[in-house]
Amino acid sequence: MADIQLYLASASPRRKALLEQLSVRFSVLRVDVEEQRESHEEAADYVRRLSLDKAMAGVEAAPEPLPVLGSDTIVVCDGEVLEKPRDLNDSRRMLSMLSGRQHQVMTAVTIADRNHSLTTLVTTHVWFKSLLDKDIDAYWQSGEPCDKAGSYAIQGLGGRFVTRIDGSYHAVVGLPLYETEALLNEFQKLCGEYL
Template sequence: MADLQLYLASASPRRKALLEQLSVQFEILRVDVEEQRQPHEQAADYVRRLSLDKAKAGVDVAPIDLPVLGSDTIVVCDGKVLEKPADLDASRTMLRQLSDRQHQVMTAVTLADRNHSLTTLVTTNVWFKPLSDEEIETYWNSGEPCDKAGSYAIQGLGGRFVTRIDGSYHAVVGLPLYETDTLLKEFQKLRGKNL
């Protein structure tokens, strides 16, 4: 097996599967970072900070000083961050807000080690079809929206609500492939080593 190249500070199976597509050797680090938006913190600043916090938390527990990848994804509509829904009512409110209109999905990716950090932010515009209350409740009962930002997963059953996107599909899923690959190359130059 090839030498370990980096750590992924995420338990997300989606991020793991996407990072595997970049053909890097990595191990997963479990980190616990509070996802709490600060008062007056802009959405883009919030998601960047979360990705950096996750990467730094990974650096703190990494057994070897290798790059740690942290990432976070948020859904934003009218400047409001739509977090993971607590219950059906919260999910219904979010999905009604997204119905028949455009919103943004922001994914930030950070690579960090003990001496460096680099962050990139990818914003994708997503459009939803009109959603009926019946569709929303049926979707909630599938269990899929429960732990998803904005109460939907584009790569799952929620994909049927999406009429089009402008930007990176993979960023909406949780890890933008092109931008992450570019970040890996930039970080490699920063470290003066091969990843």
């Protein structure tokens, strides 16, 4: 445990696997943060706040005074934030909205300790092919969309719906590698005692 450089405030196996690609020594912290958008919040402000809330919850829960990385990903279509689907009907609604058109995936990443925090936001544009009702129902039956923002996972079976992206593939999965590494480097310059 003494060998870690930071904590990852996320139970997501995808974020854990992505952070491992940056060769950072870390330990996972499970935090419980309410994901509820305020009525006045723009989507970008919402996802930034969630990443900061997760990082700060991690700072409070961390057994050692090390920096904490928090991240959150949302799917946005026509200004509407598409959260995790409640049920099959909600998944149908979301995937029908995304069908045959472009949407945005926003991922915010925050690195924080008790005295400092830095946040970055990455927006990726994603295009879907046109989906048939049978495509959506079969995808729901796979179980994959049940706990995914926007009701799909680009790195899984949902990747077959994606015709192209403009931006960061890894951000759509849950943690943008280039931007996260740059954020960690910036934080190290700010508080060099850690990383």
